[in-house]
Amino acid sequence: MVKKIFLSIFITSALSVTAATAAALLSSSEGIGAVILFAVVILLITCLSAFLTACKIVRPIKNIDPTQPRFRKVYKELSPLLDRLKKQNGRVNRYMAELTDSREQFSLITESMKDGIVIVDPKTIILSCNSAAFQLLGVPPLTEGQSIYALSNDEPFRRCIQDAMGGLRSEIVISTDMGDRKVIASPASISDAINGIVVFIMDVTEEQALEKMRREFTSNVSHELKTPLTTIYGISDMLANGMVRAENVAEFGGNIRREADRLISLINDIVSLSRLDETDAPRQWEEVELYSLSEEIIDRLSKTAEKKNITAKVTGEKVAVMGDRIILSEVIYNLCENAIKYNKEGGNYTIRISHIPMKAVITVTDTGIGIPEEHLDRIFERFYRVDKSRSQKIKGTGLGLSIVKHGVGYHKGTVRAVNSDEGMVFIVELPIKNTDE
Ligand code: ADP
Secondary structure (H helix, E strand, O other): OHHHHHHHHHHHHHHHHHHHHHHHHHHOOOOHHHHHHHHHHHHHHHHHHHHHHHHHHHHHHHOOOOOOOHHHHHOHHHHHHHHHHHHHHHHHHHHHHHHHHHHHHHHHHHHOOOOEEEEEOOOOEEEEEOHHHHHHOOOOOOOOOOEHHHOOOOHHHHHHHHHHHOOOOEEEEEEEOOEEEEEEEEEEEEOOEEEEEEEEEEEOHHHHHHHHHHHHHHHHHHHHHHHHHHHHHHHHHHHHOOOOOHHHHHHHHHHHHHHHHHHHHHHHHHHHHHHHHOOOOOOOEEEEEHHHHHHHHHHHOHHHHHHOOOEEEEEEOOOEEEEEHHHHHHHHHHHHHHHHHOOOOOOEEEEEEEEEOOEEEEEEEEOOOOOOHHHOOOOOOOOOOOOHHHHHOOOOOOOHHHHHHHHHHHOOOEEEEEEOOOOEEEEEEEEOOOOOO
């Protein structure tokens, strides 16, 4: 601006000097040198004065603050321009405030997420990344401007990102020291051009463990069902072909019956477990009084107990919990059945019902063979039987205690097993009032 004003003043002054000089030259041919010198001096002075004038005019304009009304009074001519500037300024400030607001809101939302979210540009540079993303992958905090490969440089992760960059939604599970993580990379494209990708990172440790358990369960069930069926098939085949002597038929028949019994218990246990696995099944919550329920169960098991001369009793107090009666009776039944199965001839077992703040406690104590300490951690696993040779003589499926654990978990309670001087002690704690009621 200074330059333009300077030029206009300078050109106007220079033209007047040139015109005056030309007039002087035309009127007298003498003293041309003096006239030229005079013209040059005048031009220089014009030049300096034009520059100073231009600066003087422009200086206050440079300092104009369109938001201050006092400037309007000074420069009335600039008023429309200042108005427009003020409006524009207001609009820009509003946009900036909105942008900051939505950015803060976006970061507030993403920061409160348990899953990681990373937005990446087409050159794999991070545009936005929440804390969960780097925490889940156990890497130091990342900032915008870093490459997404700072999260992980493993080949599967790179391939997942590259696939998404190529327009394909890609999904992988990676194992870290902290657990299993699912990474989903999704391309963001407008009219076929990839504008970037959005990467989600989730903790799937529990899901993966459940999936593994389900696979193992299916293979164990098939194995456990196949064994008695193969025996039944073999024996009945021999009977059908007349390969068994008449005096042995009863014994072979007994074997078939034993294996069929085993199949029935196995199927019953599997049905109980799958019922507990059905998380969507409607809950039959009701008030269940544990003392009388325990008495009922002792009664149901009395015949089995009599065969080993085992005595049983319920002690403690009447405590009621909100829960599913069938599942709670399965829990106590399985603990008592084990207290008989793994007890000595002539032994005993006791169910004690008591309560601690907000919780009911069921303690089943027996005088049996106990469980070696090193097995205590695993007895609640599906199909786990302590020392196959010792358990072989005692019928069982290896599912009883997992039904107990699952049933107790269904009521948001806990179960633990400890050895006592005499035998085993199983302690179940159940919330008296369930939050899911
Ligand atoms: P099972 O059908 O074999 O009894 P469980 O899941 O009920 O299966 O029990 C798992 C294992 O824990 C059993 O095989 C047994 O070795 C051990 N066990 C369970 N309860 C007792 C107990 N009261 N005393 C001694 N050992 C027990």
